[in-house]
Amino acid sequence: MSILFRQATVVAHQVSRTRSFASSVVSRKDLIQDLYVREIKAYKPAPIPKDAHVGVVKQYSLPPTPKAPTPPADLASQLSAYDATEPAVVVETKAAESSEGAGEGGADAYLAFLEQDLPKVEHHH
Structure with a gap:
């Protein structure tokens, strides 16, 4: 018995000195996955009849x-x-007067405002 014990000790010592990456893998089966895979493999789709499109697809006809x-x-x-007729000119006098009275001169006043020189900024020292 001492020989077996000595051999077991030597083997245990050698195993502990060497790095072993092997591990006991516990095989755990996934029952749900196995069931799913089995059902997928067993599935047989129903054959499609040749006239399955009748009533679903409309017949195409070219427009006249x-x-x-x-x-x-x-x-x-x-x-x-x-060529002899004159184009109709719509005069909007009320709209023009109300816009000028409000301080807005229309497109011409806006363009004149854009063309003005910028005021010079005075620097305070």
């Missing part, structure tokens, strides 16, 4: 071809009548 517009028969007379 548009017709080119036809110019009026008296185009020259309509163009000359258009």
Whole structure:
């Protein structure tokens, strides 16, 4: 018995001197994962019938071809009548007077304000 004890001591001493990275791996099985994988492997999808698209997909038909517009028969007379008319000018006197009275002169006053020289800054010593 002492020989076995001595051998066990020597082996234990050698194991403790060398670095061992091996560890006893406890195999823990994940029951949920195993069940999931088994069900995935056992799944057989139902075959798709050839006429499955009927009623879901609408039949495509081309829209009717548009017709080119036809110019009026008296185009020259309509163009000359258009050239003879004066454009309608809308006068907004009330809007212009109210905007000037409020201190705003419109676009011209704004542009004049932008063109003014900047005032010189006086430095206090």
